[in-house]
Amino acid sequence: MEKMKQKQLNREKKKNKETKKKQQSKIATDPRVARLNNEMNQLKQELSKAKKQVATVSKKRREDKKHIRELSQQLERQHQQAKVEKEEMRQKVIEQQRKTEQLYQKLEEVGWDTDNHALQELQKRNQIIIYLLQKNSQMQHYLERIHKESDLLKKRNDRLNKKLEKLSNRNATYLKIMEKKKQELQQLSKVNQRQTEQLAKEKQNFVQAAPQDLIHALIQQLDTQSFYKFNQLNKLFNRYQWIFEQQANDLQYQETNIFMVL
Numbered sequence: 001m002e003k004m005k006q007k008q009l010n011r012e013k014k015k016n017k018e019t020k021k022k023q024q025s026k027i028a029t030d031p032r033v034a035r036l037n038n039e040m041n042q043l044k045q046e047l048s049k050a051k052k053q054v055a056t057v058s059k060k061r062r063e064d065k066k067h068i069r070e071l072s073q074q075l076e077r078q079h080q081q082a083k084v085e086k087e088e089m090r091q092k093v094i095e096q097q098r099k100t101e102q103l104y105q106k107l108e109e110v111g112w113d114t115d116n117h118a119l120q121e122l123q124k125r126n127q128i129i130i131y132l133l134q135k136n137s138q139m140q141h142y143l144e145r146i147h148k149e150s151d152l153l154k155k156r157n158d159r160l161n162k163k164l165e166k167l168s169n170r171n172a173t174y175l176k177i178m179e180k181k182k183q184e185l186q187q188l189s190k191v192n193q194r195q196t197e198q199l200a201k202e203k204q205n206f207v208q209a210a211p212q213d214l215i216h217a218l219i220q221q222l223d224t225q226s227f228y229k230f231n232q233l234n235k236l237f238n239r240y241q242w243i244f245e246q247q248a249n250d251l252q253y254q255e256t257n258i259f260m261v262l
Contacts (some may be wrong), residue, residue, distance in 0.1 A: 082140075086133060086137075090130075096125060097122060
């Protein structure tokens with residue numbers, strides 16, 4: 001009896017397992033499920049990309065904060081150092097004034113400088129020293145600002161020099177190309193001139209020739225091979241003449257623009 005129950009349970013488990021597999025297979029082949037899976041994968045990729053971008057921005061922000069903190073600490077140290085130097089100078093001035101006053105008192109006891117001329121002069125000198133210290137601090141800030149502006153101008157000057165060098169190289173290249181095209185145009189012009197002169201000469205000879213020589217001249221003029229060569233050469237010259245003139249005009253226009261930029 002127990003064995004039969006166990007077999008029945010096994011059959012039910014197997015049947016349920018097969019039913020579950022069929023359902024999963026049916027879900028996997030469903031186009032809506034496939035579309036949702038693709039959208040989920042795309043969203044996961046976008047989320048991963050966004051996380052990377054956030055990490056990059058966070059890293060840049062941390063670096064900027066660290067740089068700002070270092071600059072603040074450096075400025076604070078410089079400020080503290082300036083305060084210490086100013087205080088040391090003030091203490092030295094006070095000490096010097098105290099010693100001078102003691103000396104003045106001793107001298108006054110023996111009847112010297114009863115109008116306080118020396119003390120007044122010392123006070124004026126101390127005021128001048130304090131004034132110079134203040135101006136020195138202001139001058140340091142001014143020099144730092146001038147140094148930063150000088151660095152910016154130097155960087156801008158370097159960029160302009162690079163741009164000028166690039167434009168100069170491009171201008172030289174355009175000039176070489178234009179010179180080469182002009183030479184080719186001159187060569188073709190010479191060839192066309194020779195052919196034209198030869199044709200005019202043959203035409204003149206043909207007109208001035210005696211009637212008995214006309215048949216022979218006509219035969220030479222109707223030579224298919226020579227006429228085809230001359231016709232092709234004339235077409236080639238006309239075609240390249242237009243191209244070279246157009247390119248020469250373009251190069252001159254570009255050269256004018258380059259010199260206007262320079």
